Amino acid sequence: MMSAYKTATNLSRHAHVIVLAAGDPPFYEHPEKNLEIYRLKNVYLKDPINYMIPFSIFWHTIHIIQKEKPDVFLVNKFMFFNAFVIPLLKIMGKRVYTQIDAFPSIDWKSRTPWIRPIMWVYLRLIGIPLLWMSDLVILFHEGMTPIAQRFHLNFQVIHNGVNMDELESVSCASDVEKKRLADIHIGFVGRLESMKGYDILLQACQKILPSYPQVKLFMVGNTKGKEYIVTEYQSAQIHFLDVRNDVASILKGIDIFVLPSFSEGLSNSLMEAMAAGCACITMDKKGGNQILIEDGVTGLFASVGNPEDLEQKLCYLIEHPDVRKRLGINAKQRIQKQFNWNTIVHEYLRLFKKQYT
Numbered sequence: 001m002m003s004a005y006k007t008a009t010n011l012s013r014h015a016h017v018i019v020l021a022a023g024d025p026p027f028y029e030h031p032e033k034n035l036e037i038y039r040l041k042n043v044y045l046k047d048p049i050n051y052m053i054p055f056s057i058f059w060h061t062i063h064i065i066q067k068e069k070p071d072v073f074l075v076n077k078f079m080f081f082n083a084f085v086i087p088l089l090k091i092m093g094k095r096v097y098t099q100i101d102a103f104p105s106i107d108w109k110s111r112t113p114w115i116r117p118i119m120w121v122y123l124r125l126i127g128i129p130l131l132w133m134s135d136l137v138i139l140f141h142e143g144m145t146p147i148a149q150r151f152h153l154n155f156q157v158i159h160n161g162v163n164m165d166e167l168e169s170v171s172c173a174s175d176v177e178k179k180r181l182a183d184i185h186i187g188f189v190g191r192l193e194s195m196k197g198y199d200i201l202l203q204a205c206q207k208i209l210p211s212y213p214q215v216k217l218f219m220v221g222n223t224k225g226k227e228y229i230v231t232e233y234q235s236a237q238i239h240f241l242d243v244r245n246d247v248a249s250i251l252k253g254i255d256i257f258v259l260p261s262f263s264e265g266l267s268n269s270l271m272e273a274m275a276a277g278c279a280c281i282t283m284d285k286k287g288g289n290q291i292l293i294e295d296g297v298t299g300l301f302a303s304v305g306n307p308e309d310l311e312q313k314l315c316y317l318i319e320h321p322d323v324r325k326r327l328g329i330n331a332k333q334r335i336q337k338q339f340n341w342n343t344i345v346h347e348y349l350r351l352f353k354k355q356y357t
Contacts, residue, residue: 002268003160004074004076005019005037006163006268007099009163012034014349017036018038020060021037021038021082022040022042022054024039025039026042040056042055047194050193058084061088065092071352073089073095073096074099077099077101078130083098083130084130086133096133096134097134098137099140100140100265101140101265101287103123103147104123105120105122107143108286109262131151135154136355137155138156139158140158140159141157141266141288143286143288143291158347158351160271161340162275162339162340162341163341164335164340166248167275167276170249170252171249173244173253183214183215184214184318185253186218186254186256186257187217187220187251187254188219188257189221189250189257190221191221195263196262197260197262197305198221200306202233203307204310204311207307217237218239218241219239220242220247223240248276252276255317256314257281260281260282260283261284263284263287264284265288267288267289270292271292278328278331280293281317283302283305283306283310285304297327298327300327
């Protein structure tokens, strides 16, 4: 749900924004003057399902409508439980915009075989009808356009993005600062879930790092329930940093960023790494990755689920600093030009203004 939080944070600089999202533990926060966040108690279906069910979202939605009378309703990711508020909002006569970064079972497929047919049925019987109910579907990237056309959706492409000013303003986190000029840091940021392919990265690094004593891997992500992974892989060269709120600062100390996911929509962590000037390796050539990464220009592709191919790509970048630098520069320019929130936020504001005039 990081894309929802980013949208809310950037829009809150121009309007009052209220966010309803699943959270553990549930709580209310008011992090900025125009931003309120309600994190709702939920039932969590664990990996490989990774699905949160905040049953109270219906009551909270009605409460917010009665109390705050919002003008615009943005629903993030139609395959999540929160999308079931769309029929409620339409019954109440509200205008609904639904943001999506993938069509699961088409351009995003589960690593777990038994989940795939469930997603196929869900998409067609529930997901697409929810999108038909929406006044407008906001696609995060152009790669989804043919699928949206196939299902006759009313849509507009508005990229998700990165706050470049915020990234530029931070300094490197102390625990990823380099002690020697020759040091090389590899990074991963994401949930430690099977779909993210973190195990593929760990296998590859465990094998090659002994040959490169100047290289370290930093894994950023919640290790709760994954303590056995930490026990198996943590070493002098592999470090688990758990959940962090200073990801931008961590990326300042990363040379090579790896996104080993089996499928992705439009990855926030990949965009942030590109914006930080990291040389990036990703695996899934579908979804948003195909928009962000031009192989050999703004990053490298490795074969999905293949630790041996990832090993080769990592070794290549470790041994070729000139390539790392070139990929990092090109990646940063790509984000600056096409995925910068300073530009994107005005696309939303123009959209809302157009709809209400």
